[in-house]
Amino acid sequence: MRCNLWLGPGPEVEARDARKTHQQATRGHGTGAPGGRCNHAGPPVSQRIVSRFRLDPCRLPPEVEDLRREVRAFLDEELADFPTWRRAYTWMGSDPDFSRKMGARGWIGMTWPREYGGAERSSFDRYVVLEEMLAAGAPVAAHWIADRQTGPLLLKYGTEEQRQRILPGICRGEIYFCIGMSEPDSGSDLASVRTRAERTDTGWRINGTKLWTSGAAQSHYMIALVRTSAAERKHQGLSQLLIPLQDTPGLTIRPIRDLAGNAHFCEVTFEDVEVGEDAVIGAEGDGWGQVMAELAYERSGPERYLSCQPLLSTFARELGSDAGPRQRAGIGRQVAHLATLRQMTLSLAGLLERGEDPALEASVTKDLGGVFEQDLPGLVQSLIEAEPRADAGATDLQELLAHLMQNAPSFSLRGGTREVLRGIIARGLGLR
């Protein structure tokens, strides 16, 4: 049954002219840009916040509703027998068959040029597909990173050969990527990465370790941030390398089991791993700036507040007309938050559509979305007093609760921690 809570179509699109580019304000999964400045003089804080923040109201064009109907029909059919507990994982749950089916529909790489397998559709079309997939808890993880950030990265910085070789396979839902940023001693302070690549006669030799790499065991490639030269400042001398992961000599992928018993992220070690000259993405030494641009894609999407949507939908459905005043008020409050977060991510889709870099706005949205989705399982439990259970006698709601309560602590870590995001936001607003 379709969720009554899902907000469905938004109002019409209202594209706005871009305002002046805001101060670039991110540093890694980590801290704010080196150029951030303390600015205690000048206009009051509230005025400064309003003037720097560019989340203009943005509405979906009515024509996307045909696509929404098509996606819902697809999901009804494909997920008819999908186990409820798997809906708790959605963009962390991998199913290559499902990804291939999405690829066949043209729903991966939707905005990319046709010459690379894309469909040249709008960011709003893509947004509708994403939100419907997430609301249903569809298993989209296999292609998620490639679609969300690898494709845009290669379109911006990749060589023609890299694009031709990789993008069509991503669009078909057949080539998967993982993000090789974090390391054992480099997460928030990403610029301190120690994995290094040294020049050889034929390309590069890589040594080091990447940690918490989501989906590495299922991926075909990693885009790794590595040190390619010694530099005075730690943000310099970094490059992004495209590294094949399957059957690569010297490369070991070790899945790491998390609190819920899943092993979706991995430790990846490189011992004299050789890659060709053509492995560099963009310019050698420009890795830091490129990674910054990539993070806006990583932090801006509806996955940053919809991870628990199947729980909220199931909660409302199971209560039905029996919901008491406290439960109604609780659900209403969450729906109001959802509507606001949806507006924010839609505005971000609009900024990305216009080719802008919404690093600051993406950080705010990820932080607010993370708080919302992290709190939701506990809130639902307190409203219904359901015990989280995953045994044979558990209800759908109990099962979803059991999985999401164990996964929720990670929501404020993945993609950059809450504390670090708030530092970035403060810096971006000129408060720090």
Ligand SMILES: Cc1cc2nc3c(=O)[nH]c(=O)nc-3n(C[C@H](O)[C@H](O)[C@H](O)COP(=O)(O)OP(=O)(O)OC[C@H]3O[C@@H](n4cnc5c(N)ncnc54)[C@H](O)[C@@H]3O)c2cc1C
């Ligand atoms: C589910 C999940 C999936 C992930 N997937 C990937 C992936 O695919 N690829 C990848 O590269 N990484 C991935 N990560 C790693 C993630 O990006 C890092 O865990 C995160 O950036 C934090 O780094 P860390 O673990 O080294 O913690 P640390 O950086 O050591 O931070 C520890 C604590 O100190 C706080 N802290 C650190 N610096 C500051 C500061 N300057 N100011 C205030 N507080 C600070 C942090 O907020 C945190 O609470 C994933 C993590 C999770 C949980």
